[in-house]
Structures are given as structure tokens and as C-alpha cells.
Amino acid sequence: MMELPYKDYFDAVPGYLTVQDRDLKIVTANDRFRQDFGDFEGRYCYQVYKHRAERCEICPVMRTFSDGQRHSSEETVTCVDGREVSVLVYTKPIRNGNGEITAVLEMSTDVTEMKSLQARLRASQQRYHTLFEEVPCYISVQDRELNIYDSNKALKETFGRCLGRKCYEVYKRRDEECYPCMVQDTFTDGKRRVHEEVVTSRDGKLLNVLVHTAPIRNPEGEITGVMEMGADITRIRELQSQLTSIGLLISSISHGLKGLINGLDGGIYLVNNGLKKDNPQRVEKGWDIVLRNVGRIRSMVLDILYYAKDREPNWETLTAASVIEEVRGVIADKAAEQGVALMLNLDAETGDFEGDAKAVRTLLINLAENSLDACRLDSKRDGHAVTFGVRGGIDHVHFEIEDNGIGMDGETREKAFSLFFSSKGGEGTGLGLFISNKIAQAHGGSITLDSAPGKGTKFTVSLPRNRPMRDEEELEFSDLGVV
Amino acid sequence: MSETTKTVLIVDDEPDTCTYFSTVLEDRGFETVTAGNGAEGMACLEASMPDLITLDVTMPEKSGVRLYREIKAHERWKSIPVIIITGVADDFEKFISSRKSVQPPEGYLAKPIDVEKFLGLVDELTG
Numbered sequence: 001m002m003e004l005p006y007k008d009y010f011d012a013v014p015g016y017l018t019v020q021d022r023d024l025k026i027v028t029a030n031d032r033f034r035q036d037f038g039d040f041e042g043r044y045c046y047q048v049y050k051h052r053a054e055r056c057e058i059c060p061v062m063r064t065f066s067d068g069q070r071h072s073s074e075e076t077v078t079c080v081d082g083r084e085v086s087v088l089v090y091t092k093p094i095r096n097g098n099g100e101i102t103a104v105l106e107m108s109t110d111v112t113e114m115k116s117l118q119a120r121l122r123a124s125q126q127r128y129h130t131l132f133e134e135v136p137c138y139i140s141v142q143d144r145e146l147n148i149y150d151s152n153k154a155l156k157e158t159f160g161r162c163l164g165r166k167c168y169e170v171y172k173r174r175d176e177e178c179y180p181c182m183v184q185d186t187f188t189d190g191k192r193r194v195h196e197e198v199v200t201s202r203d204g205k206l207l208n209v210l211v212h213t214a215p216i217r218n219p220e221g222e223i224t225g226v227m228e229m230g231a232d233i234t235r236i237r238e239l240q241s242q243l244t245s246i247g248l249l250i251s252s253i254s255h256g257l258k259g260l261i262n263g264l265d266g267g268i269y270l271v272n273n274g275l276k277k278d279n280p281q282r283v284e285k286g287w288d289i290v291l292r293n294v295g296r297i298r299s300m301v302l303d304i305l306y307y308a309k310d311r312e313p314n315w316e317t318l319t320a321a322s323v324i325e326e327v328r329g330v331i332a333d334k335a336a337e338q339g340v341a342l343m344l345n346l347d348a349e350t351g352d353f354e355g356d357a358k359a360v361r362t363l364l365i366n367l368a369e370n371s372l373d374a375c376r377l378d379s380k381r382d383g384h385a386v387t388f389g390v391r392g393g394i395d396h397v398h399f400e401i402e403d404n405g406i407g408m409d410g411e412t413r414e415k416a417f418s419l420f421f422s423s424k425g426g427e428g429t430g431l432g433l434f435i436s437n438k439i440a441q442a443h444g445g446s447i448t449l450d451s452a453p454g455k456g457t458k459f460t461v462s463l464p465r466n467r468p469m470r471d472e473e474e475l476e477f478s479d480l481g482v483v
Numbered sequence: 484m485s486e487t488t489k490t491v492l493i494v495d496d497e498p499d500t501c502t503y504f505s506t507v508l509e510d511r512g513f514e515t516v517t518a519g520n521g522a523e524g525m526a527c528l529e530a531s532m533p534d535l536i537t538l539d540v541t542m543p544e545k546s547g548v549r550l551y552r553e554i555k556a557h558e559r560w561k562s563i564p565v566i567i568i569t570g571v572a573d574d575f576e577k578f579i580s581s582r583k584s585v586q587p588p589e590g591y592l593a594k595p596i597d598v599e600k601f602l603g604l605v606d607e608l609t610g
Contacts, residue, residue: 255541258570259497262595266503269598273510282506289499376498377543379519406543 016087016108019094020045020061027103038080045106049077061104064091068101077108086115138209138230141216142167142183149225160202167228171199183226186213190223199230208237249304256300263293288337295334299369302362303435313356313442315467320350320390320397323357327364328388331372335386340375343387345400350392354467355443363439366432367401367447367459374405374457396445396462404456413451436461444468489609490514492533494524494550495568496542500594504537504568504601511602513609521545525553528560534609538588540569555586564608566590568601 010017011031018029018040026040026048034040037048045061046052055062060071072090079085087108094103132139133153140162141150148170151162159170167183168174177184182193193213198206209230216225270286273279328342335342368386375384381404389400408416417437433447440447444464451457491513493504498519505515516533518524522545524538536554540547547569554560565588590604 255570258594259500262503263497263499265595265598266499266506269503270506273506285502289502293499377496377519379523 013107015110016106018045018106018108019103020106021103022065024055024059024061036079036081036083036085037077049075051078060089060091061106064093064104065101068093074111075108084112085110086112136232138232139227140167140170141225141227143225144187146177146181146183158201158207159199171197171230173200182211182213183228186215186226187223190215190217196233197230206234207232208234253300253304257297260293260297260300263289263296267291267293292334292337299365299432303366303432313359313467315354316357317352318355318357318360319352320392320399321346323360324364324388324390324399327361327368330361330365331368334369335372338372338376339384340372340403341383341385343385345387345389347390347392350390350397351465353397353463353465355463356439359439359442360463363436363461364399364401366436367461370432371401371403371405371457371459374403374407376405378404378406378454380454393462395466396464399461399463400458401461402456402458407453407455407457408449408451409453413449416449417447488512488514489534490516490531491605491609492516492518492524492527492536494518494521494527494536494542494547495539496520497539500539507598507602508605511605513605521547521550524550528554532560533563535605536563536565537568538565540567551588552585561586564589566592566601566604566608568592568594568596570594 013030013032016030016033016036018033019027021027024044024046026043026045029037029040040048044055046055046059050056058073060073063069063071070090070092072088075087075089077085077087088111090107090109092105092107093101094105096102135152136154137152138155138158139150139152140148140155142148146166146168148162148165148167155162155170162170166177168176168178168181172178182195185191186193192215195211197209197211199209201207210233211228211230214227214229215223216227218224267286267289270282270289272286274282274284274286324346325344328344332342368388371386375386378384383404385404387400387402389402391398391400417433437447440461440463444467445462448460448462449457450460491504491508493501493508493515495501495504495517496519501517501519505517508515516527516531518527520542524536525545527533528536538547538551547567551565551567554563554565567588567590570593589608592601592604
């Protein structure tokens with residue numbers, strides 16, 4: 001009578017229960033086992049559980065028979081219907097009155113669902129880890145002492161080793177904490193923050209970064225870390241800067257154009273009025289004004305075009321003396337109108353150089369026109385002159401354009417090549433010298449100036465005889481051991 | 484010249500503009516004096532008293548803003564009417580109106596000018 005309840009308990013166990021003898025033959029089993037694995041009478045556990053013909057290499061039941069201890073293992077077994085089940089196996093010895101082991105009780109718990117959940121959890125963790133690593137932002141997590149204890153790939157690649165280092169060392173190369181510190185503020189009040197910062201990468205490049213901070217809390221709600229996420233917005237800032245430049249350019253051009261149109265209006269007025277009054281001198285004067293202002297508009301448009309396109313020079317071999325004589329010819333009429341003498345002072349042998357004929361011509365004409373303007377604006381003396389010179393160096397050709405005009409003060413000298421800076425009031429767009437400098441640099445050369453108020457200005461343009469190699473060409477040569 | 488001939492001082496760094504304005508004004512019966520920057524303009528004022536000044540703003544050496552402030556701060560010249568003629572007339576107007584201590588100019592004209600409007604304003608201010 002007492003056996004019946006135990007049999008009920010045995011069958012009610014929510015797992016597989018078997019009792020096995022030393023041969024691993026299943027002596028008895030519960031209902032659950034019978035349901036999933038079918039008849040077991042006279043069969044061995046490895047046949048029933050694993051559909052094997054031989055014993056398993058590692059068998060917890062054999063181990064329990066051997067040492068009398070409990071054992072456990074993780075196994076995959078196959079039900080009678082072919083379904084695979086992951087089980088956790090526990091074994092326990094059954095002893096007779098003399099303490100001898102006569103059988104082993106084996107209990108197997110179905111953990112298939114748990115294993116599946118574990119696998120999904122691992123996949124999910126892997127997915128989040130990949131997102132954390134691959135997200136194109138800099139992510140670090142800091143403790144209260146501002147030590148970085150977690151970081152993603154982008155941060156490591158851009159800022160180098162960061163784990164265990166202070167965030168201010170990594171991001172800003174500082175020796176001490178920043179003030180204010182968004183991370184400390186987030187530790188204090190638990191609030192998220194957004195701020196723009198300028199940080200320095202491992203290779204010394206300055207980056208504009210939009211930084212977000214967010215608290216990381218433990219299950220008790222305490223802040224244990226602060227995550228700092230930075231998005232690189234350097235390119236956006238560069239574009240904004242370019243847009244600002246375009247805005248300035250448009251403003252500068254429209255201002256310049258207003259003056260030029262006013263000049264054209266003046267010329268047209270004189271022509272019309274001179275025709276009406278039969279005054280040929282007035283017509284001639286007006287027509288000169290028209291021509292001059294049309295020429296200025298043309299020059300302005302060419303400068304704008306050059307500014308708008310960052311073009312690679314169209315290389316060809318040029319003869320230095322011919323180039324300067326050509327430029328002198330271009331501005332000869334204008335100089336004659338202003339009563340400015342043009343002089344030429346060339347070395348005996350100036351040689352050839354590689355350059356973009358059109359661009360070099362634009363460069364030198366800009367400088368020459370600047371010199372003519374400097375003469376025109378100088379009312380303190382007569383006898384103005386602009387001297388064109390060429391000096392032939394070994395590696396470079398040096399073009400010199402020197403005037404005895406108004407000269408430049410310190411500020412004008414300093415900003416002469418800056419975009420949109422003009423000392424010529426309404427006449428200048430602030431493009432000419434900027435463009436000239438840009439052309440010289442595109443040729444691997446430079447422009448220097450020597451000037452003083454009341455004395456005049458000397459521009460020296462130094463251009464290499466051979467065009468500079470581009471980076472990739474240098475690399476190729478370097479690979480060949482040539483450079 | 485008759486006793487009633489009025490003189491206009493034209494201050495502009497652009498010689499073509501000076502030629503234009505002086506021709507228009509001389510055709511209208513005015514005498515003109517031209518100056519290429521603020522410093523030259525001041526020298527002209529010290530030499531003789533014009534009845535009207537047309538003044539550009541952006542000029543080398545001494546800007547129109549500085550010359551204007553000096554004119555309006557000087558007892559001898561502050562009553563001379565000034566017409567600011569510039570490509571940046573709006574900016575100048577904003578700048579001057581933000582300086583409460585500086586008297587606003589008698590007229591503003593933006594380049595390129597409307598000749599009839601220009602002559603109308605000159606007649607009104609010298610009439």
C-alpha cells in the first residue's frame with residue numbers, strides 16, 4: 001500500500017528518471033521517460049537515449065558505479081520520434097543493506113528551452129556588441145574618476161589605446177580634467193547632455209565632435225558609469241565654413257559689381273551726353289571709362305571662375321622671359337593711360353619651367369594690375385613705374401613685379417593674400433591676390449612681398465622649374481627606392 | 484563763376500565715379516572738387532568750404548565712416564549736408580543709426596545711382 005504513492009511521485013517527476021544496473025540496462029523508468037523514449041524493457045540506456053550500439057565514452061552512470069559519488073553531465077539525447085533534447089543529467093548510487101551499489105538512479109532534466117534561450121541571448125549580446133563596436137561614433141564609458149573602462153572600435157582607431165586612461169588625456173591630450181566636465185555633471189544629476197567639442201586624434205588632427213553623455217545605472221538605479229558618445233561633424237563644419245565663404249564671396253562680388261556698374265553708368269552718361277552736345281572729348285573720355293570697367297568685370301569673372309574650380313594645372317613647358325613679356329604687353333595700354341612707365345629687367349639666361357600658361361599669366365597679371373592700382377592711388381608723387389624682372393635660379397624661376405606706388409602698411413601686408421581682403425575700397429573684390437597665391441601654391445611655388453607705405457611694393461613669385469610630384473607619385477618612387 | 488554757384492565735394496576712391504559725378508553735377512551748374520580717399524577729403528575741407536559732400540564709405544587710407552564722423556563732430560563742418568553714396572549704403576545706415584551720438588547723414592544713395600534721384604537730392608540739399 002505504501003509503494004503506490006512513491007510510484008506516483010516517481011512518475012510525477014518533471015524529467016526523465018531511470019534506474020540502471022551495472023550493465024547499464026534500464027531496470028525501471030518513469031512515465032515521462034516512457035512517453036518520450038518508448039519501451040525500455042531489456043534495453044540499455046545508450047540504446048534508448050542515444051540510439052547507440054555501444055556505451056558512451058564518458059558515462060556518468062558508470063562513474064557513479066565506479067566511485068559511488070554523484071555525477072552530472074550535459075547531454076543531447078534523441079527521443080523515439082527523432083526529436084533531439086538537451087538534458088542535464090544527475091546520477092546517484094542506490095545501495096543495498098550492506099552499502100553495496102546495486103543500481104544507479106539517473107535523473108535527466110529537459111533544458112532544451114533554456115539552451116535555446118541561452119543561444120538567443122548570446123546572439124543578441126553578439127549583435128549589440130557588434131553594434132557598439134561598429135557604430136560610426138566614438139563611444140567610451142567612464143567611471144567617477146574619469147577612467148575609460150569600455151570603448152568601441154572607432155574610438156580605439158581614432159584615439160589609440162584608451163582603456164584605463166583618463167578621458168581628457170585620450171580626447172584632448174590634457175593633463176587635467178576639463179572644466180566644465182559633462183561626464184562629471186551627468187554623474188552628479190543623472191541627466192543626459194549634448195555639447196560640441198574640438199578633440200585631437202592620435203595623429204594630431206583636430207576634429208569637431210558633437211558629444212552626448214548618458215548615465216549607466218545598476219539594477220538598484222545607482223549611476224555606475226557615464227557613456228560618452230561623439231559624432232564626428234568635422235565635415236559638416238567644413239561645409240558650413242565653405243558656405244560662409246560663398247556668402248562672403250557673393251557679398252564681395254555684388255559690392256564690387258555695384259561699383260563697376262556705377263562706373264559703366266558714368267561712362268555711358270559721358271558718351272551719350274558728349275554725343276548730344278557734340279563734344280568728342282567727352283565721348284572719348286566716357287568710352288575709356290566703359291572699356292576700363294568692362295575689362296575689370298572680365299577680370300573679376302575670371303578670378304571667380306578660378307576660385308570656383310579647384311583645378312589641376314595644365315602642365316606645359318614655358319619660357320620665363322616670354323611669359324613676363326607677354327604679361328607686360330597685356331597691361332601696356334592700361335599703364336600708358338595712367339602714365340605709368342613699364343620697365344623690363346631680365347637675367348641673361350632665365351630658362352624654361354613647367355607650368356599652366358593660362359594660370360601663370362592670370363597670376364602675374366593680377367600682381368601687375370595690383371601694382372598699377374598702387375601707382376594710381378598714390379597722389380603724392382609723379383613718375384610712377386612698374387618694373388618686371390625675371391631671375392633664373394637652379395631649381396626655381398623668380399618673377400619680380402615692383403612698383404613705386406602707394407605701398408602697404410603692416411595690416412595690408414599681413415592680409416594681402418587673404419580671401420576677400422582688399423585695401424582698395426569699393427574697387428577690390430579681395431580675390432585677385434588670393435587667386436594668385438592659390439595658383440603659385442598649385443605650382444608648388446610661393447609669393448613673397450616687400451612693401452612699405454609711400455615707398456612701393458615688390459612681389460616675388462618663385463615657381464619650381466619642374467612640376468611638383470603628387471603624393472601618390474612620391475609613394476611610387478619611394479617604393480622603388482628612388483626617393 | 485557767379486556768386487550763387489554752389490560747390491560739391493566728391494569723395495570716392497574710384498576715379499571713374501569721381502569723373503561721372505563731377506560731369507553730372509557740372510552739367511547741372513555746380514562746381515566740383517574731387518578727393519580719392521578720406522584723408523584727401525579732409526585736406527579739401529580744410530582748404531575750402533563746400534555746400535555739399537558726396538561720400539563713399541569703403542576707401543583706403545581714411546574710410547568714409549571716419550571722415551563722416553570727423554565732419555559731424557567738427558563745429559565748422561557739421562552743418563554741411565552729406566550724401567553717403569556707396570555699395571554698402573544699408574550697412575552704413577545701420578551702423579550710424581546704432582551710434583546715437585552721431586548725427587545721421589542728410590541722404591543715402593546706393594551704387595549704382597539713379598542720376599535723376601541723385602540730382603533731385605543734391606538740389607534739395609543745396610536749395
